[in-house]
Amino acid sequence: MLRYENTLSADEYAELRSAVGWEPIATEQARAGLLNSDFVVVCREEGRAVGCARIFWDKGYIAYLADVMVRPEYGHRGIGRELVARCIAFIDGCLREGWRIKIVIVAAKGKENFYRHFGFEPRPSETGGAGMQLWRG
Ligand SMILES: CC(C)(COP(=O)(O)OP(=O)(O)OC[C@H]1O[C@@H](n2cnc3c(N)ncnc32)[C@H](O)[C@@H]1OP(=O)(O)O)[C@@H](O)C(=O)NCCC(=O)NCCS
Numbered sequence: 172m173l174r175y176e177n178t179l180s181a182d183e184y185a186e187l188r189s190a191v192g193w194e195p196i197a198t199e200q201a202r203a204g205l206l207n208s209d210f211v212v213v214c215r216e217e218g219r220a221v222g223c224a225r226i227f228w229d230k231g232y233i234a235y236l237a238d239v240m241v242r243p244e245y246g247h248r249g250i251g252r253e254l255v256a257r258c259i260a261f262i263d264g265c266l267r268e269g270w271r272i273k274i275v276i277v278a279a280k281g282k283e284n285f286y287r288h289f290g291f292e293p294r295p296s297e298t299g300g301a302g303m304q305l306w307r308g
Pocket residue numbers: 191238239240241242245246247248249250251252253277278279282284285286288
């Protein structure tokens with residue numbers, strides 16, 4: 172049975188990264204990222220982490236959804252959608268009267284449609300340029 176919880180260790184996080192084929196990151200960066208996320212959600216089957224997502228919010232109008240990962244053998248079962256839905260619900264719970272919060276995601280290549288279901292608008296668009304990024308180090 173699948174269960175959704177809110178704690179993920181740095182080791183489990185590293186294992187998920189490796190399962191989806193992402194580059195490893197330094198353990199202390201993984202730990203800090205998890206610790207400083209405003210919301211972490213993990214899907215477990217019999218205790219084993221099979222997917223996760225996290226979100227951090229500046230307490231103003233910007234939130235960033237990151238590290239949406241589901242082990243390939245658990246794909247296409249709705250786990251990814253549930254993880255993202257829970258992150259969005261967390262942000263909805265932070266809204267106050269008159270507020271708007273923009274949730275930003277940098278979609279992996281080919282995953283745009285997965286996010287469209289929630290109403291994310293791809294960029295570039297008619298009014299917005301492409302999302303951009305700069306790695307340091
Ligand atoms: C992207 C990712 C998180 C999706 O996770 P997932 O658990 O497979 O996602 P879901 O099952 O909720 O949805 C995936 C697709 O399966 C479909 N699906 C959902 N439940 C289903 C079911 N019961 N039966 C058949 N298909 C189903 C969905 O419609 C969706 O289709 P779409 O991509 O065309 O929208 C996963 O593929 C992954 O971890 N990829 C590698 C890491 C990555 O790229 N992450 C995204 C970073 S931006």
